[in-house]
Amino acid sequence: MSQVKAIIGLANPGDNYAATRHNAGAWLVEILARQAGTELRPEKKFLGLYAKVLLEGQELHLLEPTTFMNRSGAAVAALCQFYKIAPQELLVAHDELDLPPGTARYKQGGGHGGHNGLRDIISALSDKGFNRLRIGIGHPGDSRQVTNYVLGRPGKAELEAIGGALNECLATLPLAVAGDMAKAMSRLHSYSG
Numbered sequence: 001m002s003q004v005k006a007i008i009g010l011a012n013p014g015d016n017y018a019a020t021r022h023n024a025g026a027w028l029v030e031i032l033a034r035q036a037g038t039e040l041r042p043e044k045k046f047l048g049l050y051a052k053v054l055l056e057g058q059e060l061h062l063l064e065p066t067t068f069m070n071r072s073g074a075a076v077a078a079l080c081q082f083y084k085i086a087p088q089e090l091l092v093a094h095d096e097l098d099l100p101p102g103t104a105r106y107k108q109g110g111g112h113g114g115h116n117g118l119r120d121i122i123s124a125l126s127d128k129g130f131n132r133l134r135i136g137i138g139h140p141g142d143s144r145q146v147t148n149y150v151l152g153r154p155g156k157a158e159l160e161a162i163g164g165a166l167n168e169c170l171a172t173l174p175l176a177v178a179g180d181m182a183k184a185m186s187r188l189h190s191y192s193g
Contacts, residue, residue, distance in 0.1 A: 003179040004131065005089040006061035007032065008076055010117040013066040021137040022150040025093035026064045028135065028166055033062055040064055045082065047075035056174045070116035073124025080125065090130040091176060092121060095150060099136025102161030102193030104169050106176060106185045107132040133169060135162065164193035
């Protein structure tokens with residue numbers, strides 16, 4: 001397993017979307033930057049908000065694309081080209097309808113599962129071997145309600161559950177970043193908020 005050199009937090013840009021479920025991936029990257037004592041700053045060449053941090057002594061690129069979700073690939077591709085990062089060295093954090101709030105899972109490679117951000121990244125990189133961090137937001141129960149649901153704001157209890165899962169993600173990230181995905185998975189996947 002390759003070391004992780006960049007963490008991408010998927011989001012839609014702007015204040016209207018900042019607190020919506022679809023931005024759960026970006027929340028992780030924002031917390032990581034804060035914990036490292038820095039903030040994500042606009043970086044035109046990466047089409048997003050960017051910061052470089054140290055996690056347990058390892059340099060890590062953080063990126064929150066400021067394109068719309070379905071155009072995330074251009075930002076990710078620009079970062080990878082500039083820093084010569086292979087897809088296998090990426091960790092893409094995103095909201096996941098198939099997991100309940102309070103749950104998060106690492107996943108290595110795979111399809112997009114209907115997630116437009118992942119679909120665009122796979123297309124831009126011509127590679128689906130990148131790592132994912134799936135942050136559970138739950139499912140509205142009806143596929144016709146998905147768009148309004150992901151673009152809606154979670155309630156208080158739901159937000160607390162997501163926050164608990166994000167904290168557990170942060171606790172396991174040093175393992176994932178160091179390349180010990182099996183140990184990171186084992187710890188995160190046994191967490192139940």
